[in-house]
Amino acid sequence: xxxxxxxxxxxxxxxxxxxxxxxxxxxxxxxxxxxxxxxxxxxxxxxxxxxxxxxxxxxxxxxxxxxxxxxxxxxxxxxxxxxxxxxxxxxxxxx
Numbered sequence: 001x002x003x004x005x006x007x008x009x010x011x012x013x014x015x016x017x018x019x020x021x022x023x024x025x026x027x028x029x030x031x032x033x034x035x036x037x038x039x040x041x042x043x044x045x046x047x048x049x050x051x052x053x054x055x056x057x058x059x060x061x062x063x064x065x066x067x068x069x070x071x072x073x074x075x076x077x078x079x080x081x082x083x084x085x086x087x088x089x090x091x092x093x094x095x
Contacts, residue, residue, distance in 0.1 A: 003090035005055065005079060006048040011087055026086040033085055038063070042078060046088050048095040052079060 014023040022040040025032040035043050041062070045055045056072055063071070082088035 002051055002053070003092055004048055004051055004094045005046045006089055006091055006095070007046055008087050008089055024087055029086045031085045031087075033082075033087060039078065042075065043082075046079075046082070048091075052076065055079075 008026060010027040012025045012027055014025070015021075016023065020036070020040075022035045022043060023032055024035060024043065038059070042055060042059070045058055050058070052075065056068070056075055059071055059075065060066065060068055079088065083090070
């Protein structure tokens with residue numbers, strides 16, 4: 001939980017303002033992922049300066065009234081999914 005989340009180096013972003021979605025692609029693996037709404041918001045928070053706890057605090061302040069324990073589980077699973085696609089990774093140090 002105290003590790004910092006970074007985007008992988010070989011990731012490309014394709015925004016789609018009309019559909020309000022973001023497609024991220026690991027150029028080395030060729031595995032695109034479409035992010036909508038809160039998922040795209042979480043992606044924006046993965047900048048190498050935030051830990052999972054930091055991301056959860058930001059989400060809790062944005063989505064007031066959301067079930068924080070459920071949110072924590074969803075964020076943990078989402079970050080694990082990004083990692084398994086090679087789109088994000090954790091590090092002991094920021095940036």
